[in-house]
Amino acid sequence: MAEKKVIAVVGATGAQGGGLARAILTDADGGFAVRALTRNPDSDAARKLAARDLDVVRELNPRLQTFQRWLSENKDGFANV
Ligand SMILES: NC(=O)c1ccc[n+]([C@@H]2O[C@H](COP(=O)([O-])OP(=O)(O)OC[C@H]3O[C@@H](n4cnc5c(N)ncnc54)[C@H](OP(=O)(O)O)[C@@H]3O)[C@@H](O)[C@H]2O)c1
Numbered sequence: 411m412a413e414k415k416v417i418a419v420v421g422a423t424g425a426q427g428g429g430l431a432r433a434i435l436t437d438a439d440g441g442f443a444v445r446a447l448t449r450n451p452d453s454d455a456a457r458k459l460a461a462r463d464l465d466v467v468r469e470l471n472p473r474l475q476t477f478q479r480w481l482s483e484n485k486d487g488f489a490n491v
Contacts, residue, residue, distance in 0.1 A: 414441055414443040415443070416442070416444070416445050416465075417443070418447055419444055419446055420447045422446035422466075423450075423453060423456050431444045431464060432462075435462060444464050447468075447469045448468060451467075451468045
């Protein structure tokens, strides 16, 4: 099976980004995995994402430059904060 492309999601611990992250995760044949960027991987919301087998990554200050780096590495991204 082809390796999944990763979509980096800023705001995955929130309502909007969380909905996107769950939708991608539920679509097992979609060909995408989620990397959830959060300022606090110890929050309840981040722990719930990690429990669902999402890759939760800490970004203390996900500014534009950081997001651009993630985009260059992951090819796709979503930010709604
Ligand atoms: N909910 C709606 O129905 C709705 C509808 C239309 C538009 N919107 C807009 O969509 C945006 C998100 O809404 P939401 O309801 O999903 O908000 P939310 O549930 O409060 O979630 C906010 C998210 O943004 C992240 N975040 C907050 N400040 C950040 C910062 N400085 N840098 C990086 N990440 C930051 C938080 O991540 P961490 O705390 O984990 O880092 C969290 O995942 C808002 O601008 C809102 O006005 C919402």
